[in-house]
Amino acid sequence: MEWDWEFVREIMPMLLDGLRITLLATLLGSILAGAAGLGFALLRRSKSRPVARITGFVVEFIRGTPLLVQLYFLFYVLPELGLLLSPLTAGVVGLGLHYATYASEVFRAGIDNTPRGQWEAAKACNLTPYQTWRHIILPQAIPPMIPALANYFVAMFKETPLLSAITVIELMSEARGVANSNYRYLEPMTMVGVLFLCISLIAVPALHLLERRFRPTR
Amino acid sequence: MADWAGYLGLMLDGALVTAKLTVLGCALALPAAFLAGLGRLSRHSAVRAVSVAYIEFFRGTSIFVQLFWAYFVLPLMGVTLTPLQAGVLALGLNVGAYGAEVVRAAVQSIGREQHEACVALNLTRWQSLRHVLLPQAAVVMVPTFCNNAIELLKATSVVSLISLSDLTFQAQVVRSQTGSTALPFLTVLVIYFAYASLISFGMKALERRMTRGLDGLRT
Numbered sequence: 408m409e410w411d412w413e414f415v416r417e418i419m420p421m422l423l424d425g426l427r428i429t430l431l432a433t434l435l436g437s438i439l440a441g442a443a444g445l446g447f448a449l450l451r452r453s454k455s456r457p458v459a460r461i462t463g464f465v466v467e468f469i470r471g472t473p474l475l476v477q478l479y480f481l482f483y484v485l486p487e488l489g490l491l492l493s494p495l496t497a498g499v500v501g502l503g504l505h506y507a508t509y510a511s512e513v514f515r516a517g518i519d520n521t522p523r524g525q526w527e528a529a530k531a532c533n534l535t536p537y538q539t540w541r542h543i544i545l546p547q548a549i550p551p552m553i554p555a556l557a558n559y560f561v562a563m564f565k566e567t568p569l570l571s572a573i574t575v576i577e578l579m580s581e582a583r584g585v586a587n588s589n590y591r592y593l594e595p596m597t598m599v600g601v602l603f604l605c606i607s608l609i610a611v612p613a614l615h616l617l618e619r620r621f622r623p624t625r
Numbered sequence: 626m627a628d629w630a631g632y633l634g635l636m637l638d639g640a641l642v643t644a645k646l647t648v649l650g651c652a653l654a655l656p657a658a659f660l661a662g663l664g665r666l667s668r669h670s671a672v673r674a675v676s677v678a679y680i681e682f683f684r685g686t687s688i689f690v691q692l693f694w695a696y697f698v699l700p701l702m703g704v705t706l707t708p709l710q711a712g713v714l715a716l717g718l719n720v721g722a723y724g725a726e727v728v729r730a731a732v733q734s735i736g737r738e739q740h741e742a743c744v745a746l747n748l749t750r751w752q753s754l755r756h757v758l759l760p761q762a763a764v765v766m767v768p769t770f771c772n773n774a775i776e777l778l779k780a781t782s783v784v785s786l787i788s789l790s791d792l793t794f795q796a797q798v799v800r801s802q803t804g805s806t807a808l809p810f811l812t813v814l815v816i817y818f819a820y821a822s823l824i825s826f827g828m829k830a831l832e833r834r835m836t837r838g839l840d841g842l843r844t
Contacts, residue, residue: 484810596690
């Protein structure tokens with residue numbers, strides 16, 4: 408089969424449309440993953456044993472099961488319970504929760520790395536737990552984690568094609584649609600690979616930049 | 626609900642396919658990881674370049690795209706694969722690329738003095754790798770390999786999209802035949818979780834076995 412540049416030019420606008428949705432899903436998913444990950448990490452450190460235990464189990468469960476099945480679950484089961492999510496919403500929630508469990512490990516490590524003296528000083532200054540977290544611990548714990556978090560967000564970007572399985576029209580499903588209607592798989596599939604590779608390759612120097620910017624000074 | 630036993634049997638068939646994919650995928654990923662990881666540390670720049678290209682390509686694109694490429698595009702080039710072969714190939718090579726970085730990092734984490742001792746003892750490169758560096762590096766690799774194996778297990782669910790009747794595929798079949806959604810998907814999630822727990826349990830045992838006698842050697 409011959410490579411046809413004309414065909415590539417023809418399908419590029421559609422693929423770029425799909426890429427926009429892919430990037431949107433990644434961005435929204437990252438925000439959710441960051442917020443929920445922090446929530447998981449804090450709940451896991453909760454003083455109440457059952458809360459910490461249950462959070463730990465939930466996190467392990469989400470990490471141990473495939474994202475695809477979780478997406479199906481969100482997309483097919485929740486409507487039965489009366490919660491109808493649009494495909495993109497279900498996809499973003501699935502991606503966000505899945506990667507939140509990874510992010511929570513990063514947050515946990517970052518929080519554990521805050522020196523004991525900081526906690527003790529906060530206590531000595533009579534700060535409330537909220538003030539301690541808000542003004543002492545998190546501002547020190549979060550910057551060193553940023554490169555590791557960004558790494559997971561790149562990984563999330565590479566998992567977005569799964570959203571095509573729950574009918575989100577992103578890059579992969581655009582390509583499959585084009586391929587199926589023209590009976591040409593070579594160009595669409597390869598171009599999807601190339602687009603993913605391009606963005607990943609852009610992400611690599613960006614990650615290095617983040618790593619240099621937020622290198623721990625201690 | 627009378628046929629539930631039959632549907633459960635269907636899902637257990639799927640569970641078997643998933644287990645097969647995971648085992649075969651790991652069997653391909655492990656040698657790929659060692660070849661590429663050690664290749665990256667090679668003295669020959671050509672070997673290094675090939676390893677880096679392999680690692681960056683498979684880490685840079687999505688497993689999903691690689692699978693579709695293996696299943697839909699390779700036949701156009703005259704290589705026809707069954708869904709199972711395409712799945713094992715894509716999964717194994719993808720996870721192998723991640724594993725390669727683990728191998729490289731582990732070998733590099735071995736202290737300089739070990740390398741120097743090898744030189745001082747006049748060991749060949751192969752001998753020092755085989756008898757000194759790898760036995761120490763392997764212990765460092767096990768926990769990360771455990772995570773990689775679980776990632777591979779989770780990635781197997783994607784093959785359901787190229788019509789391989791794995792666990793996820795069977796869940797969809799049961800869903801479309803019974804109209805019940807929560808039960809099949811919950812069952813499948815629990816089975817995947819059981820597999821993941823099994824892998825991490827096995828790897829913990831392996832790690833204990835491998836670190837036996839190494840106490841005090843490393844901090």
